Amino acid sequence: MTTPTAVALEDAKVAFRLGDGRVYTAVEKAHLTVAQGEFVAIVGPTGCGKSTLLNVAAGLLKPAAGSVRIFDRPLAGLNRDAGYLFQADALFPWKTALDNVAIGLEIKGTPRTDALPRAQKWLTSVGLGAFASRYPHMLSGGQRKRVALAQVLIRDPKILLMDEPFGPLDAQTRQVMGNLLLDLWSADRKAVLFVTHDLEEAIALADRVVIMSAGPSSRIIGDWRVNLPRPRDIFEVRLDKEFHALHREIWSVLKDEVMKGYAQSTHAAEAI
Amino acid sequence: MSRPTLLALQILVAVVCIVLWQVLSTVPVFGKILLPPFFFSNPFDVFSQIVKWFSSGVIWKHLGITLAESILAFVIGSLGGVLVGFWFARQPLVAAVFDPYVKMVNALPRVVLAPIFALWLGLGIWSKVALGVTLVFFIVFFNVYQGVKEVSRTVLDNGRMLGMSERQLMQHVYWPSALSWMFSSLHTSVGFAVVGAVVGEYLGSAAGLGYLIQQAEGVFDVAGVFAGMFVLSAFVILIDYGVTLVERRLLVWRPTASDGRG
Numbered sequence: 001m002t003t004p005t006a007v008a009l010e011d012a013k014v015a016f017r018l019g020d021g022r023v024y025t026a027v028e029k030a031h032l033t034v035a036q037g038e039f040v041a042i043v044g045p046t047g048c049g050k051s052t053l054l055n056v057a058a059g060l061l062k063p064a065a066g067s068v069r070i071f072d073r074p075l076a077g078l079n080r081d082a083g084y085l086f087q088a089d090a091l092f093p094w095k096t097a098l099d100n101v102a103i104g105l106e107i108k109g110t111p112r113t114d115a116l117p118r119a120q121k122w123l124t125s126v127g128l129g130a131f132a133s134r135y136p137h138m139l140s141g142g143q144r145k146r147v148a149l150a151q152v153l154i155r156d157p158k159i160l161l162m163d164e165p166f167g168p169l170d171a172q173t174r175q176v177m178g179n180l181l182l183d184l185w186s187a188d189r190k191a192v193l194f195v196t197h198d199l200e201e202a203i204a205l206a207d208r209v210v211i212m213s214a215g216p217s218s219r220i221i222g223d224w225r226v227n228l229p230r231p232r233d234i235f236e237v238r239l240d241k242e243f244h245a246l247h248r249e250i251w252s253v254l255k256d257e258v259m260k261g262y263a264q265s266t267h268a269a270e271a272i
Numbered sequence: 273m274s275r276p277t278l279l280a281l282q283i284l285v286a287v288v289c290i291v292l293w294q295v296l297s298t299v300p301v302f303g304k305i306l307l308p309p310f311f312f313s314n315p316f317d318v319f320s321q322i323v324k325w326f327s328s329g330v331i332w333k334h335l336g337i338t339l340a341e342s343i344l345a346f347v348i349g350s351l352g353g354v355l356v357g358f359w360f361a362r363q364p365l366v367a368a369v370f371d372p373y374v375k376m377v378n379a380l381p382r383v384v385l386a387p388i389f390a391l392w393l394g395l396g397i398w399s400k401v402a403l404g405v406t407l408v409f410f411i412v413f414f415n416v417y418q419g420v421k422e423v424s425r426t427v428l429d430n431g432r433m434l435g436m437s438e439r440q441l442m443q444h445v446y447w448p449s450a451l452s453w454m455f456s457s458l459h460t461s462v463g464f465a466v467v468g469a470v471v472g473e474y475l476g477s478a479a480g481l482g483y484l485i486q487q488a489e490g491v492f493d494v495a496g497v498f499a500g501m502f503v504l505s506a507f508v509i510l511i512d513y514g515v516t517l518v519e520r521r522l523l524v525w526r527p528t529a530s531d532g533r534g
Binding site: 058060078080082083084086088089090091092093094095096103104107108135136137151152155 | 424426427429430431432433434435436440444445448449452524525526527
């Protein structure tokens with residue numbers, strides 16, 4: 001039995017032209033696949049190009065070399081099968097929570113009268129049923145993330161791309177959001193590519209954890225399968241023995257990269 | 273400070289000023305009147321002049337004309353500013369080509385344009401509208417230009433990832449962003465529309481508040497000049513209040529300074 005591959009990056013290389021004409025290679029020869037229904041987390045030190053890789057999968061960035069295949073078809077332009085959850089606030093500040101969620105459907109041509117009740121349902125399922133008429137600035141950071149999640153999920157994308165979505169939140173809110181994400185995900189098991197710098201979060205959420213080396217020219221240097229049983233509870237799973245063993249194993253690899261990445265970033269700062 | 277106290281203090285300032293003015297312009301201090309009535313008139317005369325204007329009804333015609341000119345200047349200037357601002361922001365080449373000329377025209381004191389407009393458009397309301405338009409246009413233009421250019425990268429990417437076409441991006445992202453910048457300059461642009469109208473009237477017209485002040489000045493009727501100024505101030509305050517109401521309605525989604533959560 002072979003499950004179709006949702007996302008496949010083959011030897012993807014991403015490079016940027018710097019202001020002074022030099023070329024900066026962010027990611028080199030990245031090989032990464034996400035099967036249908038699989039939850040893959042990418043972990044790496046700051047500045048290793050993990051968000052860059054995500055943007056390549058989204059079609060927001062074109063790889064300099066290599067190929068991107070989505071459901072076995074080469075990706076041209078934006079990835080129309082994917083929903084993208086951004087790290088920064090990406091809600092439309094001039095729309096209410098309800099309109100922000102409904103817009104995902106309205107774009108597709110769903111009449112507003114159909115879109116609004118469905119948006120209300122989604123708001124309820126992320127726990128914000130009573131906040132439909134609030135504007136983003138009236139919501140807390142965690143609530144804004146919930147709206148953003150509903151905004152992406154209402155379109156029912158086959159692939160979910162998440163760029164440190166819970167990064168700006170406090171530790172408790174992150175865990176609550178993690179559980180919410182797992183709950184919603186388990187309903188229909190989309191393919192998920194989840195970028196984070198938090199190894200614990202990655203292991204707790206994902207089926208596979210992929211480690212990237214420190215940039216520039218970072219590569220994928222490790223790929224672990226997480227065999228913790230589902231459904232998981234993020235609070236509970238952290239106490240699991242297997243969780244600790246896996247964490248220790250991955251951390252032994254990641255630690256060196258984190259130190260390298262840290263050294264490089266301080267060097268860069270000194271050079272400036 | 274509570275609202276009534278604040279209001280009381282605000283009124284107190286007005287009362288003190290008016291009483292000082294009245295006393296200094298009528299009662300001699302050490303045998304000398306400090307504010308000679310010829311140059312300063314006195315509050316009583318100014319007030320009776322205002323009452324006379326309103327009771328005879330002459331003022332309405334002038335107010336109406338100034339209001340019409342201001343509204344026309346605001347509407348035409350805003351429309352032009354929004355369209356050109358949008359166009360320039362979406363076409364960087366056009367913006368780059370026209371940049372020096374835009375700066376040149378904007379640096380020009382608009383008063384020098386008044387005689388030209390009077391020649392071209394006559395002494396009726398249109399020469400005043402044109403003057404107001406040149407003021408309003410640039411304020412709205414710069415704000416819309418900035419608003420479209422400074423749309424958050426993330427919000428834009430989010431729109432794209434949600435599947436928006438260029439037209440939908442325009443409607444749901446660029447347009448609201450530009451409008452919010454335009455509305456944030458609403459007080460200034462409405463104020464300038466009034467300035468354009470009144471200055472235009474002052475420099476040559478047959479009606480309007482500017483005309484009224486200019487006429488009074490022509491016959492050294494200082495009470496008339498002051499009366500015109502007071503009516504004008506009240507007029508501007510009323511318009512500004514109207515703008516505040518509109519703004520509150522349109523910018524509900526914006527965080528206010530007093531809002532703790534950013």
